[in-house]
Amino acid sequence: MAAPSPDRTPDAIIVGAGLAGLVAASELVDAGKHVVIVEQEPAASLGGQAHWSFGGLFLIDSPEQRRMGVKDSIDLARQDWAGTAGFDRDDEDEWGRKWAEAYLEFAAGEKRAWLREKGVSFFPVVGWAERGAGAPVGHGNSVPRFHITWGTGPGVLAPFVARVRAGAAAGLVDLRHRHRVDELIVEDGAVVGVRGTVLADDDAARGEASNRDAVGEFEVRAPAVVVASGGIGGNQELVRKFWPERLGTPPAEMLSGVPAHVDGRMLPIAEQAGARLVNSDRMWHYTEGITNWDPIWPSHGIRILPGPSSLWFDATGKRLPVPLFPGFDTLGTLEHLSHTGYGHSWFVLTQKIIEKEFALSGSEQNPDLTGKDLKLLAQRVKSGAPGPVEAFKQHGVDFVVADTLPELLEGMRDLSGDAPLDTEAVEREILARDRELDNEFSKDLQLAAIRSARRYRGDKLIRVATPHRILDPGAGPLIAVKLHILTRKTLGGIQTDLDARALGSDGAPVPGLYAVGEAAGFGGGGVHGYRALEGTFLGGCLFTGRTAGRAIARG
Numbered sequence: 048m049a050a051p052s053p054d055r056t057p058d059a060i061i062v063g064a065g066l067a068g069l070v071a072a073s074e075l076v077d078a079g080k081h082v083v084i085v086e087q088e089p090a091a092s093l094g095g096q097a098h099w100s101f102g103g104l105f106l107i108d109s110p111e112q113r114r115m116g117v118k119d120s121i122d123l124a125r126q127d128w129a130g131t132a133g134f135d136r137d138d139e140d141e142w143g144r145k146w147a148e149a150y151l152e153f154a155a156g157e158k159r160a161w162l163r164e165k166g167v168s169f170f171p172v173v174g175w176a177e178r179g180a181g182a183p184v185g186h187g188n189s190v191p192r193f194h195i196t197w198g199t200g201p202g203v204l205a206p207f208v209a210r211v212r213a214g215a216a217a218g219l220v221d222l223r224h225r226h227r228v229d230e231l232i233v234e235d236g237a238v239v240g241v242r243g244t245v246l247a248d249d250d251a252a253r254g255e256a257s258n259r260d261a262v263g264e265f266e267v268r269a270p271a272v273v274v275a276s277g278g279i280g281g282n283q284e285l286v287r288k289f290w291p292e293r294l295g296t297p298p299a300e301m302l303s304g305v306p307a308h309v310d311g312r313m314l315p316i317a318e319q320a321g322a323r324l325v326n327s328d329r330m331w332h333y334t335e336g337i338t339n340w341d342p343i344w345p346s347h348g349i350r351i352l353p354g355p356s357s358l359w360f361d362a363t364g365k366r367l368p369v370p371l372f373p374g375f376d377t378l379g380t381l382e383h384l385s386h387t388g389y390g391h392s393w394f395v396l397t398q399k400i401i402e403k404e405f406a407l408s409g410s411e412q413n414p415d416l417t418g419k420d421l422k423l424l425a426q427r428v429k430s431g432a433p434g435p436v437e438a439f440k441q442h443g444v445d446f447v448v449a450d451t452l453p454e455l456l457e458g459m460r461d462l463s464g465d466a467p468l469d470t471e472a473v474e475r476e477i478l479a480r481d482r483e484l485d486n487e488f489s490k491d492l493q494l495a496a497i498r499s500a501r502r503y504r505g506d507k508l509i510r511v512a513t514p515h516r517i518l519d520p521g522a523g524p525l526i527a528v529k530l531h532i533l534t535r536k537t538l539g540g541i542q543t544d545l546d547a548r549a550l551g552s553d554g555a556p557v558p559g560l561y562a563v564g565e566a567a568g569f570g571g572g573g574v575h576g577y578r579a580l581e582g583t584f585l586g587g588c589l590f591t592g593r594t595a596g597r598a599i600a601r602g
Contacts, residue, residue, distance in 0.1 A: 060269045062228050063085075064095060073211060075219075085267065091253045131187060133576050146543075162589075174510070192582060226245055240266060247261075285311045302336040306343070332532055334533075359373060378577065397524075399512055405436045415433075480517065
C-alpha cells in the first residue's frame with residue numbers, strides 16, 4: 048500500500064469514518080484529492096452505525112415500486128415529507144427545507160442509478176414504513192417507499208469502503224484510527240485543521256466499547272474540515288438533556304440502539320469553532336425496543352419492525368388510541384407513551400402474526416439479506432418465524448409465550464415491575480377485538496388498516512398476516528412482548544447550506560468547515576423537521592457526504 052507523502056498538505060480532513068464521511072472521502076478520491084480521515088474507534092468499526100442498519104433507502108417512483116403496482120411521484124412524496132416534517136421555525140428550518148427539496152429531487156432522480164453504478168441493488172419487495180396518521184396532508188408515507196438494500200447496511204457501505212481503501216493504496220487517503228479530535232483549529236476566522244488525542248490501540252470488536260487511554264497528541268491541517276461524527280444516540284445523558292417537553296418525561300431506563308461511541312462530542316467542538324447548532328430538541332427514538340439477549344454494547348436494544356396486526360397496550364393495560372398502530376407513527380406513539388409515566392408498553396399477538404410480521408432491525412438480525420443468501424431468504428415465505436426472531440422469542444427477557452390467555456396475562460404481570468397492569472382491561476380489549484372479526488367490515492380501525500394493507504401485494508406476500516382472532520387456538524401460542532424506548536437518531540445538528548458548508552450564528556459560512564450526515568441533521572441542521580419517513584437516514588448520509596465531497600473538490 049502506498050503511503051501518503053508526509054510533506055503533502057491534505058486537501059481535506061474528515062472527522063469520522065461512518066457512511067457520510069466515507070462517501071465524502073470517496074468523492075474526493077474520485078477527484079484526485081488527498082484526504083485524511085480521523086476516527087476515534089478501532090479499524091474494526093469502520094463504517095460506523097451504518098454497518099448495523101437494515102439498509103432501508105427511500106426512493107421515489109422506482110422500478111421496484113412500479114413492479115409491485117405502486118404509483119408514486121415526487122409531488123406525492125413532497126406532500127408526505129411536508130406533512131411529516133412539520134417545519135415551523137423560520138430561522139432554524141430555513142436550510143432544512145431547502146435540503147428536503149434537494150433530497151426529494153435526488154431520491155426521485157439519480158439516487159438509484161448512482162447507487163446501481165456502484166453495485167448496490169435492492170430486495171424486490173418494497174416495504175411500507177411510517178404508514179401515517181390517516182390524513183393525506185399529515186404524517187406518513189402514502190405508499191411503500193422503503194427499499195431494502197441487498198446486503199443491508201454492509202451492502203450500502205461496501206462500495207464506499209472499497210473506494211476509500213483503493214484511495215489509500217493509491218496514496219490519496221490517510222486513514223487514522225484511534226485519533227480523537229478535541230479541537231478544530233481556527234485562524235483568522237477560518238477552520239484550518241484539527242487537534243486531538245491519539246488513543247491506545249484496542250482490539251475491541253465492531254460496536255464494542257473501546258478504551259479512551261491517551262498515548263499521544265496530533266495535529267493535522269487542511270483547507271477543508273468535514274465533521275462526519277454522527278449524533279448523540281449512544282449518549283443517554285445528552286439524550287435526556289435535549290429531550291423536549293412536548294415528548295413528556297424521558298423514561299427512567301432506555302435501551303440504546305447505537306454503540307456508545309455515538310457520543311455527540313463533536314457537536315460542541317464544532318460550535319466552539321463558530322458553527323451554529325439548531326433543532327437540538329428534535330430526535331428520533333423508537334418505541335418497539337427489546338433487550339438484546341446477546342448484547343454488543345451497553346444497554347444494547349434491537350427494534351422490532353412490526354407489521355400492523357399486534358394489539359398495542361400501554362404499561363397499565365390501555366389499548367393505544369387510533370391511529371397509533373404498529374408501524375404507523377413512531378413519534379406520535381413515543382409522545383403518547385412518554386405521558387403515561389412508564390417506560391414500557393406491550394404487544395400482544397399470536398404465533399401466526401410473529402411468523403409473518405416480525406422483522407428485527409439490524410444487519411446482524413437479517414443474515415439472509417445481509418449475507419445475500421437466497422436459500423435462507425426463501426425461508427421467509429415458509430411457515431415458522433425467521434431464526435433471529437425465534438431466538439429472541441426463546442431467549443429474550445421481554446417475551447412471554449403461553450397457551451392460554453390467563454397464563455399470558457400472568458406472565459405480563461410478572462414483567463410489569465411497578466406498573467399497575469390492568470389484566471382485565473387487556474382481556475376485555477382482546478375479546479372485543481376478536482368479536483369484530485365476525486364480519487369483513489367492522490368499526491375497529493386497526494382491522495380496517497390491516498385489510499387495506501393486504502391490498503398491497505408486498506404486504507400480502509410477506510408482511511401482513513391474514514386477519515384472525517387473537518384467541519384462535521390454531522393461531523397460537525399467544526405471545527406478549529414488553530417494549531422499551533430505544534434511542535437512535537439526532538434530527539438536529541450543525542446548520543449547513545446546500546454545499547454542506549457549516550453556517551455560523553450570522554448565517555454566513557464558517558470558512559473551511561463542512562458538516563455531513565447525522566451531525567448536520569442529515570442536511571441543513573434538520574432535513575426531517577420533527578419526524579422522518581424512514582429510509583431517509585442512510586440516504587441523508589449518502590446525499591450530504593456526496594454533496595460535501597463534490598463541493599470541496601470544486602474548490
